[in-house]
Amino acid sequence: MSNIRLSTRYAKSLISLASERGETDVLLKDMLYISSSIRSSKDLQIMLASPVISGDKKRKVLFSIFTELNKTTHVFIDLIVSKGRESDLGEIAQSFVQQVKAGRNIFDVELISAVPADDALRAEVSAVAKKICGGDVEITEKVDSDLIGGFILRVNGMEYNASVSDKLKKAKKDFSKNPYVPTL
Secondary structure: OHHHHHHHHHHHHHHHHHHHOOOOOOOHHHHHHHHHHHHHHHHHHHHHHOOOOOOHHHHHHHHHHHOOOHHHHHHHHHHHHOOOHHHHHHHHHHHHHHHHHOOOOEEEEEEOOOOOOOOOHHHHHHHHHHHHHHHEEEEEEEEOHHHHHOEEEEEEEEEEEHHHHHHHHHHHHHOOOOOOOOOO
């Protein structure tokens, strides 16, 4: 279950601690790793959310999985588990990443294309996205062959759809509303 308020508060506290200690970049790397690990492992999500498994066992599992993390990150994980919030760890890590990126004026951009994007398209998308956002961008690329051709660009909650499949859907819709054919 999503708990945005809780994850935002824990992340904000961790950002404050990290900036005091000058470890923001290290903790950002750790939180990216934690977030992606939890997101990609359904078993880990189930284990963290399970009320049957004790906090001590969850702590041991987390420390055995995340052995290469900074000491501050380990202490933070220990705090989260001791407070019984381990099921929110992935969301807290994601909130940390989002808040650090927002503080650094970095925006996530998603580029979905029918074929892998070449360097020229990436450069053009990056330039357009920077102009829209007014800051640096991190482009995430996805390939979706259902688009037939073209691309979809998602920036700052907006979507620009320049795919062939979208144009075909619009044409089909336009032809279905032909005002010149009398209805009987």
